[in-house]
Amino acid sequence: xNNFLQKYKIIGQAVFVMIMxxxxxxxxxxxxxxxxxxxxxxxxNEAKQRLLLQVISKEIxxxxxxxxxxxxxxxPLLNNITSTKGYIAKKNNEVVAVILETRAPDGYSGEIKIxxxxxxxxxxxxxxxxxxxxxxxxxxxxxxxKSNWINIFNFTSLVNTSEQEWSVxxxxxxxxxxxxxxxxxxxxxKAIYKALIFFKSNQLKLGINV
Amino acid sequence: MFKESVIDGLWKQNPGTIQLLGLxxxxxxxxxxxxxxxxxxxxMIVMVIANSTISPIRKIVPxxxxxxxxxxxxxALVTVIDLSIHAYAEPLYKALGIFIPLIxxxxxxxxxxxxxxxxNPILPSFYDGFFMGLGLCLVxxxxxxxxxxxxxxxxxxxxxxxxxxxxxxxxxxxxxxYEGFLLAVLPPGAFLGLAFLIALMNWIDQKN
Numbered sequence: 001x002n003n004f005l006q007k008y009k010i011i012g013q014a015v016f017v018m019i020m021x022x023x024x025x026x027x028x029x030x031x032x033x034x035x036x037x038x039x040x041x042x043x044x045n046e047a048k049q050r051l052l053l054q055v056i057s058k059e060i061x062x063x064x065x066x067x068x069x070x071x072x073x074x075x076p077l078l079n080n081i082t083s084t085k086g087y088i089a090k091k092n093n094e095v096v097a098v099i100l101e102t103r104a105p106d107g108y109s110g111e112i113k114i115x116x117x118x119x120x121x122x123x124x125x126x127x128x129x130x131x132x133x134x135x136x137x138x139x140x141x142x143x144x145x146k147s148n149w150i151n152i153f154n155f156t157s158l159v160n161t162s163e164q165e166w167s168v169x170x171x172x173x174x175x176x177x178x179x180x181x182x183x184x185x186x187x188x189x190k191a192i193y194k195a196l197i198f199f200k201s202n203q204l205k206l207g208i209n210v
Numbered sequence: 211m212f213k214e215s216v217i218d219g220l221w222k223q224n225p226g227t228i229q230l231l232g233l234x235x236x237x238x239x240x241x242x243x244x245x246x247x248x249x250x251x252x253x254m255i256v257m258v259i260a261n262s263t264i265s266p267i268r269k270i271v272p273x274x275x276x277x278x279x280x281x282x283x284x285x286a287l288v289t290v291i292d293l294s295i296h297a298y299a300e301p302l303y304k305a306l307g308i309f310i311p312l313i314x315x316x317x318x319x320x321x322x323x324x325x326x327x328x329x330n331p332i333l334p335s336f337y338d339g340f341f342m343g344l345g346l347c348l349v350x351x352x353x354x355x356x357x358x359x360x361x362x363x364x365x366x367x368x369x370x371x372x373x374x375x376x377x378x379x380x381x382x383x384x385x386x387x388y389e390g391f392l393l394a395v396l397p398p399g400a401f402l403g404l405a406f407l408i409a410l411m412n413w414i415d416q417k418n
Contacts, residue, residue: 010274017271025283026286040296043300
């Protein structure tokens with residue numbers, strides 16, 4: 001009997017200590033989370049704003065770009081599973097450009113999220129990779145922080161670049177890539193091409209008079 | 211005690227090259243000096259705080275459940291550091307990415323807590339965490355330097371990711387047109403670099 005009680009005392013003690021540690025450290029975590037979360041959300045928002053500004057320049061529009069968007073339902077051309085935002089840039093209430101958020105599902109490691117800025121005539125104004133997990137030093141040159149590669153899409157459109165040309169030079173396309181990583185640029189190029197097709201077939205919905 | 215910690219951490223028991231603990235970040239992050247040093251410093255901070263937190267409570271932690279409690283403490287500390295870096299040093303957070311949360315799984319932190327802090331008073335534990343962390347940080351810096359120099363022909367590039375735009379030109383460029391030695395940047399380069407480093411240390415040890 002004594003042995004039995006002794007055993008349960010040890011278990012009880014262990015459970016008690018574990019619970020106490022759990023409570024203490026989760027309160028510490030909760031405290032820090034509450035303190036840092038507003039700052040983190042704010043900087044994430046600012047980062048997004050910066051990217052939107054990089055995709056199309058400030059001179060061509062004068063509306064509140066961050067808050068003027070339409071929800072785009074899941075579409076195979078944009079590869080979005082949930083509805084995504086399409087930002088509409090207007091000058092004097094006339095649509096001058098849109099920013100589409102598209103996803104390349106076939107990156108070397110996971111999905112690549114890309115913002116594509118397109119003017120009302122279907123020319124690309126700018127593109128930025130928002131989120132990716134490509135290999136550091138190999139495929140991550142699609143990120144503007146690592147190289148300017150992503151700017152090669154500026155001024156391209158479905159008109160001045162044929163379907164055949166929308167691929168890397170290795171595949172008889174028009175776009176340069178860096179040695180060592182072709183899967184990454186291939187998927188980025190494909191995603192941007194599909195975003196342009198989406199734009200072409202949804203111009204009315206985006207508020208552009210054809 | 212202090213001197214012992216210095217010698218053990220930096221040379222005799224160096225976590226990166228002798229204990230070979232914490233290889234995951236050692237190999238994955240050391241593509242440049244800046245990346246290596248940043249992760250090294252983050253790990254060092256975690257080790258110092260973890261050691262100095264565990265040491266004073268070592269007597270109230272029941273022996274049978276000490277490992278889960280150590281992991282709980284380390285995980286909480288790393289999360290706090292992760293949140294703080296994200297909130298107050300966003301560029302650094304972007305550069306280190308997923309590797310900060312991964313410090314939790316870095317064996318070296320748990321190993322030092324288990325084998326040192328849970329048996330020693332607070333001050334020696336503090337020294338141990340600091341110098342073990344410093345030892346790892348130095349290995350990461352040297353490995354990062356080797357790989358960056360061979361792989362990209364530069365040193366100290368991307369310093370602006372941590373200290374802001376003012377430091378964007380500090381980077382040393384050794385060659386005008388360097389194609390880059392890709393192997394050094396890829397994971398095998400990390401294994402080879404570490405192997406050379408260990409060989410070098412063994413050679414020096416043998417000579418003495």
